[in-house]
Amino acid sequence: MLYRRTVILKNREITMRDLAEKLGVSTVTVSKALNDKEGVSDELKQKIKQLADEMGYRMNNLAKSMKEGRSYNIGVIIPERFAVEVQSFYFRFYQQITTMLDPYHYSGILHILSEEDEAQDVLPRIYHEKKVDGFILLGQIHANYVEHMMQTDVPIIFLDFYDQHTDMDAVVMDNFFASYELTNYLVEMGHREIGYVGNIYSTSSIQDRYLGYYKSLLENHLQLNPAYVLSDRDSRGLMVDVELPEQLPTAFVCNCDKAAFRVIAQLRKRGYAVPEDITVVGFDNDIYSTISDPQLTTVEVDVLEMSRVAVQGIIGKLQDPMKQIGRVQIKGKMVYRDSVKRI
Amino acid sequence: MLYRRTVILKNREITMRDLAEKLGVSTVTVSKALNDKEGVSDELKQKIKQLADEMGYRMNNLAKSMKEGRSYNIGVIIPERFAVEVQSFYFRFYQQITTMLDPYHYSGILHILSEEDEAQDVLPRIYHEKKVDGFILLGQIHANYVEHMMQTDVPIIFLDFYDQHTDMDAVVMDNFFASYELTNYLVEMGHREIGYVGNIYSTSSIQDRYLGYYKSLLENHLQLNPAYVLSDRDSRGLMVDVELPEQLPTAFVCNCDKAAFRVIAQLRKRGYAVPEDITVVGFDNDIYSTISDPQLTTVEVDVLEMSRVAVQGIIGKLQDPMKQIGRVQIKGKMVYRDSVKRI
DNA sequence: CTGAAAGCGCTTACAG
DNA sequence: CTGAAAGCGCTTACAG
Numbered sequence: 001m002l003y004r005r006t007v008i009l010k011n012r013e014i015t016m017r018d019l020a021e022k023l024g025v026s027t028v029t030v031s032k033a034l035n036d037k038e039g040v041s042d043e044l045k046q047k048i049k050q051l052a053d054e055m056g057y058r059m060n061n062l063a064k065s066m067k068e069g070r071s072y073n074i075g076v077i078i079p080e081r082f083a084v085e086v087q088s089f090y091f092r093f094y095q096q097i098t099t100m101l102d103p104y105h106y107s108g109i110l111h112i113l114s115e116e117d118e119a120q121d122v123l124p125r126i127y128h129e130k131k132v133d134g135f136i137l138l139g140q141i142h143a144n145y146v147e148h149m150m151q152t153d154v155p156i157i158f159l160d161f162y163d164q165h166t167d168m169d170a171v172v173m174d175n176f177f178a179s180y181e182l183t184n185y186l187v188e189m190g191h192r193e194i195g196y197v198g199n200i201y202s203t204s205s206i207q208d209r210y211l212g213y214y215k216s217l218l219e220n221h222l223q224l225n226p227a228y229v230l231s232d233r234d235s236r237g238l239m240v241d242v243e244l245p246e247q248l249p250t251a252f253v254c255n256c257d258k259a260a261f262r263v264i265a266q267l268r269k270r271g272y273a274v275p276e277d278i279t280v281v282g283f284d285n286d287i288y289s290t291i292s293d294p295q296l297t298t299v300e301v302d303v304l305e306m307s308r309v310a311v312q313g314i315i316g317k318l319q320d321p322m323k324q325i326g327r328v329q330i331k332g333k334m335v336y337r338d339s340v341k342r343i
Numbered sequence: 344m345l346y347r348r349t350v351i352l353k354n355r356e357i358t359m360r361d362l363a364e365k366l367g368v369s370t371v372t373v374s375k376a377l378n379d380k381e382g383v384s385d386e387l388k389q390k391i392k393q394l395a396d397e398m399g400y401r402m403n404n405l406a407k408s409m410k411e412g413r414s415y416n417i418g419v420i421i422p423e424r425f426a427v428e429v430q431s432f433y434f435r436f437y438q439q440i441t442t443m444l445d446p447y448h449y450s451g452i453l454h455i456l457s458e459e460d461e462a463q464d465v466l467p468r469i470y471h472e473k474k475v476d477g478f479i480l481l482g483q484i485h486a487n488y489v490e491h492m493m494q495t496d497v498p499i500i501f502l503d504f505y506d507q508h509t510d511m512d513a514v515v516m517d518n519f520f521a522s523y524e525l526t527n528y529l530v531e532m533g534h535r536e537i538g539y540v541g542n543i544y545s546t547s548s549i550q551d552r553y554l555g556y557y558k559s560l561l562e563n564h565l566q567l568n569p570a571y572v573l574s575d576r577d578s579r580g581l582m583v584d585v586e587l588p589e590q591l592p593t594a595f596v597c598n599c600d601k602a603a604f605r606v607i608a609q610l611r612k613r614g615y616a617v618p619e620d621i622t623v624v625g626f627d628n629d630i631y632s633t634i635s636d637p638q639l640t641t642v643e644v645d646v647l648e649m650s651r652v653a654v655q656g657i658i659g660k661l662q663d664p665m666k667q668i669g670r671v672q673i674k675g676k677m678v679y680r681d682s683v684k685r686i
Numbered sequence: 687c688t689g690a691a692a693g694c695g696c697t698t699a700c701a702g
Numbered sequence: 703c704t705g706a707a708a709g710c711g712c713t714t715a716c717a718g
Contacts, residue, residue: 359712370713406712410711411713
């Protein structure tokens with residue numbers, strides 16, 4: 001007899017009704033108690049909570065969700081190529097996002113956007129199945145896809161990129177200012193001939209960093225030498241070897257640590273030592289900045305703060321779909337290491 | 344008039360009832376048609392699907408889920424310390440898992456298990472809220488926590504680790520065999536004094552790799568010299584510098600590429616060249632194996648296959664909770680590079 | 687082939 | 703402070 005009951009209990013999950021019947025109250029009262037709402041005496045509330053605990057009651061959030069019409073999930077979309085290339089960097093974002101969503105009782109569902117789906121404007125399954133209430137889009141995607149997504153009326157925050165769409169809410173690093181600051185620092189250190197490494201037609205980050213670098217040159221009345229602006233990746237975003245010119249500047253501002261890491265390797269092959277012969281700085285403060293020899297002076301992206309603003313942005317839009325945060329720029333942080341020489 | 348209607352439509356999502364009313368059929372018929380079930384004429388089915396398309400209907404999966412009593416989500420738990428230490432490696436697993444869950448209409452929800460929650464046996468919110476139908480646990484956690492989780496009756500697959508619990512379903516790399524194979528290769532290359540780098544009390548992976556290495560020594564009648572077995576991390580799993588002995592073996596089998604990378608750096612500081620003076624091999628074929636100079640001969644973990652088996656395992660247990668896969672071992676793959684010298 | 691009825695497990699007004 | 707009734711948007715027997 002006892003055995004059979006155990007088996008039966010095992011096969012059916014406990015519901016509010018079970019708790020209600022056991023205490024001789026209604027499910028309404030149970031619901032109120034468990035959600036800490038008004039209209040239940042403290043005494044009864046305690047009793048209900050205690051019983052729920054004892055019986056190992058777990059709220060069925062699907063029911064709650066359906067009633068409220070929200071899934072309590074946010075889709076985090078990362079384009080496939082970034083998932084491969086800058087994976088650890090974007091993983092940190094994704095981790096922060098899920099962790100920061102938690103207090104709002106939200107979860108983050110990752111969706112890797114394949115190249116095909118991106119090209120053909122195919123929205124993720126989680127969109128069609130209403131499994132998410134909004135999206136955070138992490139990493140640059142084609143303008144067409146952005147357009148397509150923005151037509152869906154689902155709240156979207158773009159993270160770590162923006163494009164020409166004026167009405168998009170985006171959280172980006174203040175690349176322009178950080179690069180300007182970094183280049184100013186090199187000038188302070190006595191450098192007058194400074195090059196830039198990065199495909200300036202590739203992403204908005206690379207472009208903005210280039211422009212900040214350029215502004216510093218302008219302000220300091222230094223020449224922008226086109227021969228010193230070197231591409232580091234092809235049009236698809238894949239890293240390629242930099243073509244070093246015959247004559248070199250005294251310093252390179254690289255658009256990311258990986259590029260800096262690779263440039264240092266190439267310079268070494270050509271017989272140059274860093275920073276003795278040439279100064280190299282990076283961007284991102286990712287793994288490449290510390291495995292590099294020498295370790296890189298670089299700028300750290302404030303992943304935590306950017307994630308925080310993105311999460312608050314999407315939560316805000318969930319409450320009021322008309323709410324806009326515009327383009328929020330988050331300051332970077334200089335990290336001084338050993339790849340810069342005063343000359 | 345037109346304007347008002349637009350606004351109204353915007354504020355309410357389209358349901359099956361809307362489609363049904365528009366076509367003068369019942370919601371039952373719409374449901375059958377949209378789910379490709381029997382009992383609707385092909386002609387009507389087509390008409391319904393077309394209308395759904397035109398009106399931009401999106402199925403409310405929450406309702407479906409509630410009816411079926413499953414959330415169509417799998418929780419992927421990664422202990423905090425691994426999320427930081429081996430992040431890119433585990434991110435690849437996580438990516439594969441979510442991608443492979445997709446055809447089953449499942450999504451993967453990541454949960455980073457904090458050190459505190461792990462120590463205090465606090466189960467994740469997604470468990471208490473029934474937001475997931477099962478878990479894939481990625482990375483070694485304390486035995487207590489394993490025990491606690493296994494008592495919940497929620498299907499669990501352990502990925503990339505196992506422990507003394509005999510009834511746990513785990514998918515692991517065949518570390519023992521891979522390490523045995525790798526060490527045999529070094530013996531073939533003429534090495535007779537071979538050391539091992541790794542804290543053999545830290546994780547089961549490190550232990551098993553150590554044992555495979557040991558088996559190779561035994562088979563080849565080589566001495567296991569305790570002075571050549573070096574720890575690479577403290578009891579909390581944090582990497583520390585290896586204490587190199589005065590007298591060195593001719594080769595080191597390292598428990599992972601990062602350890603190998605660090606050992607090479609240390610050897611270099613002591614004036615040894617790799618592989619000229621000493622051979623070093625790694626494990627995992629992760630980023631450290633290619634940024635290392637020389638690039639590492641190592642063993643690749645078959646992330647794809649392991650993820651596939653884990654996903655199929657959890658899907659299987661969803662259908663039949665009694666189903667067990669036991670401890671499945673997935674073969675690794677040798678990757679030959681430049682860190683081994685024939686002597 | 688088609689549909690009326692009931693129900694999944696909650697919450698939201700509303701009434702007492 | 704407490705609860706009966708209705709409803710969220712589907713699906714599952716069952717009846718015609």
